[in-house]
Amino acid sequence: xxxxxxxxxxxxxxxxxxxxxxxxxxxxxxxxxxxxxxxxxxxxxxxxxxxxxxxxxxxxxxxxxxxxxxxxxxxxxxxxxxxxxxxxxxxxxxxxxxxxxxxxxxxxxxxxxxxxxxxxxxxxxxxxxxxxxxxxxxxxxxxxxxxxxxxxxxxxxxxxxxxxxxxxxxxxxxxxxxxxxxxxxxxxxxxxxxxxxxxxxxxxxxxxxxxxxxxxxxxxxxxxxxxxxxxxxxxxxxxxxxxxxxxxxxxxx
Amino acid sequence: xxxxxxxxxxxxxxxxxxxxxxxxxxxxxxxxxxxxxxxxxxxxxxxxxxxxxxxxxxxxxxxxxxxxxxxxxxxxxxxxxxxxxxxxxxxxxxxxxxxxxxxxxxxxxx
Numbered sequence: 001x002x003x004x005x006x007x008x009x010x011x012x013x014x015x016x017x018x019x020x021x022x023x024x025x026x027x028x029x030x031x032x033x034x035x036x037x038x039x040x041x042x043x044x045x046x047x048x049x050x051x052x053x054x055x056x057x058x059x060x061x062x063x064x065x066x067x068x069x070x071x072x073x074x075x076x077x078x079x080x081x082x083x084x085x086x087x088x089x090x091x092x093x094x095x096x097x098x099x100x101x102x103x104x105x106x107x108x109x110x111x112x113x114x115x116x117x118x119x120x121x122x123x124x125x126x127x128x129x130x131x132x133x134x135x136x137x138x139x140x141x142x143x144x145x146x147x148x149x150x151x152x153x154x155x156x157x158x159x160x161x162x163x164x165x166x167x168x169x170x171x172x173x174x175x176x177x178x179x180x181x182x183x184x185x186x187x188x189x190x191x192x193x194x195x196x197x198x199x200x201x202x203x204x205x206x207x208x209x210x211x212x213x214x215x216x217x218x219x220x221x222x223x224x225x226x227x228x229x230x231x232x233x234x235x236x237x238x239x240x241x242x243x244x245x246x247x248x249x250x251x252x253x
Numbered sequence: 254x255x256x257x258x259x260x261x262x263x264x265x266x267x268x269x270x271x272x273x274x275x276x277x278x279x280x281x282x283x284x285x286x287x288x289x290x291x292x293x294x295x296x297x298x299x300x301x302x303x304x305x306x307x308x309x310x311x312x313x314x315x316x317x318x319x320x321x322x323x324x325x326x327x328x329x330x331x332x333x334x335x336x337x338x339x340x341x342x343x344x345x346x347x348x349x350x351x352x353x354x355x356x357x358x359x360x361x362x363x
Contacts, residue, residue, distance in 0.1 A: 035274065035296055036296070037295050037296055037297060037302075037306040037309070037310060038306075040306070040309050040310055041305065041306060041309040041310075044309045044313065137308075140305070141305050144299070144301050144302065148298060148299075
């Protein structure tokens, strides 16, 4: 029972970390978007992910017995303590990369959260129910961008191909389960992410083929996020995100 | 890894060709039973994008239950310099207004 509780907290913080890292990346487009409307739309999605992270963190904090706050989790842990899957922390690069990653994750989250709605843990299920609606909207938004980039100019197509190449090795980790997460999945709280892989590949391939693009089945799977092993990018992300709290501890605004 | 953060840092790098963007007018219906009302305009690549931007720019705070987007160029509008000929001739015909007529005393509820 105690182990299960520890696993659940770990699970929640991992999901919160995924959302925080991606949210911060998306927020980097704020005031840098290609035009005002897209700038606002991307910032909106960043806000959705912040909201999602808060729900996961708040539940984790409650289970821990309120020994720390959600802000402590976000602002006072270093990169080895962050447990997000790596794809979320990769730099925004150009607009094509941002949108291809977003599309990949939107497809993933629509399926993942749909299953998580049936979690035996009521609170996890409630969070998933709220979040899945957001992801369905995100997907509706990212799909036409993929088509547009793939079928646009030679430059947009080239940039999209580069994005696909860059992401090739980071998608696999989405479907790799840790042992403790398997235990949680067996008890009905978590979802077996491995089971989503075939459908994800099928859906993405079919969609890309419509625009005569493809995404290879990667052999190399870079992993480590859930165990605190990250790319060189997360430290820079955290140093910017945590700067204020680190330099003025306890500051509120 | 070869990913670099290529986020543009100057306005010059950021300038993009916006010629492909069309202007759309946005109409929102705030409640069932009401009419759609014009709330503003936006730029978008396609009608589908326009609809989504309308959601993100104009409907984030429960402003409505339905939204229309219409390409601005598809709207045929009256011209400002022609408005005198267009509207004024209606003004001197008060019998066109219901208020011109006196209600018979027996009519109480109309």
